[in-house]
Amino acid sequence: MAVYAHINTVPNGSTGGVMMKEHKELLAAGEESYVFWGRGRAGECDHELRFATDAEVKLDALRTRLDGKAGFHSRAATKRLLERLDEIKPDVVHLHNLHGYYVNVEMLFEWLAARECCVEWTLHDCWAFTGHCAYFTYVKCAQWRSYCAYSKPCPQLSTYPKTYSKASCSWSFGQKKRLFNLVPAERMRLITPSQWLEDLVRESFLANYPVEVRHNTIDTLVFKPTPSDFRERYGIGERFMILGVASPWTERKGLEDFVRLAGELDSDKFAVVLVGLSEGQIRQMPEGIIGLARTDSPQELAGIYTAADVFFNPTREDNYPTTLLEAQACATSVLTYSVGGCEEALCCEGSRAVANYGCAFPIIKKLCLESNR
Numbered sequence: 001m002a003v004y005a006h007i008n009t010v011p012n013g014s015t016g017g018v019m020m021k022e023h024k025e026l027l028a029a030g031e032e033s034y035v036f037w038g039r040g041r042a043g044e045c046d047h048e049l050r051f052a053t054d055a056e057v058k059l060d061a062l063r064t065r066l067d068g069k070a071g072f073h074s075r076a077a078t079k080r081l082l083e084r085l086d087e088i089k090p091d092v093v094h095l096h097n098l099h100g101y102y103v104n105v106e107m108l109f110e111w112l113a114a115r116e117c118c119v120e121w122t123l124h125d126c127w128a129f130t131g132h133c134a135y136f137t138y139v140k141c142a143q144w145r146s147y148c149a150y151s152k153p154c155p156q157l158s159t160y161p162k163t164y165s166k167a168s169c170s171w172s173f174g175q176k177k178r179l180f181n182l183v184p185a186e187r188m189r190l191i192t193p194s195q196w197l198e199d200l201v202r203e204s205f206l207a208n209y210p211v212e213v214r215h216n217t218i219d220t221l222v223f224k225p226t227p228s229d230f231r232e233r234y235g236i237g238e239r240f241m242i243l244g245v246a247s248p249w250t251e252r253k254g255l256e257d258f259v260r261l262a263g264e265l266d267s268d269k270f271a272v273v274l275v276g277l278s279e280g281q282i283r284q285m286p287e288g289i290i291g292l293a294r295t296d297s298p299q300e301l302a303g304i305y306t307a308a309d310v311f312f313n314p315t316r317e318d319n320y321p322t323t324l325l326e327a328q329a330c331a332t333s334v335l336t337y338s339v340g341g342c343e344e345a346l347c348c349e350g351s352r353a354v355a356n357y358g359c360a361f362p363i364i365k366k367l368c369l370e371s372n373r
Contacts, residue, residue, distance in 0.1 A: 005063030009100030068168025075178020131173030193320035194341025228303030243308035
């Protein structure tokens, strides 16, 4: 019986959902599996552990804001994690997101290099091979191919993980390149949810490792056509419902496109619904947008997907969004921009990818006319 250990920022959301799904499948197959995370709920059994405290996460975030060294704090929390790993002696360690103010990557990779376990690392974004950012296509930056912030400053220090330090980007790039290549190539395999990300990895300093495309999957026993009273509760009635789901909602996720869309549509015929907004964003939403907070209930979310006429995903950069899979599993067509791995996630008739907002708007109006709503 093999012993598996999985590590991620959180146990929920898109990346946490991928981790927990694999964990449960391994347990069902009779394997020994453990999950570890830094933020979110407490563990519910001895096979689950949240190893960082709220105070440690907040301190890590503050220090990162000041020095820009994301992934190089949280020593006490990481020591706690490594002590537990020493106890269970995993045969396979499956890494997911290592950013998020909860783990020290130097301690973790030195531990992995000194053990004989196999390592699988699912890259849910580009953070592993940049000096700072999780994505770079929106700002058209290619410094990661050579050496971040070596010839010119990083253009995204004000984005997650935000920092005031202008000197940290090149330092982090060098440290990541050294640490993430410590594990021998025969013991570590990289997994990307999209062909788009695999192609980028093969151009990065991680190119010596084998890379496998493994598309994200969802629980289709949960995400399926699910009747609900959502339209009645929110006064949508027979209007054409355009849905967006994200957490958090940022400029990168295309929030401004929804605001623009609501301003151009007839509110008597259309309803725009956004799920995953913060309280402050909900208060700022203009008339015509029904703003809702994030829901941790997959069943509730399935009901919202099912109630929608179209799921609109105007993200500027993304890997392989599970929200697209969830919407389609609930029999709702998807309209997304052709960026990152989004187009790879389209699997149903009626779903499509377009270049930009100018292409999306007439499609949405046409869908409304065809729906006879």
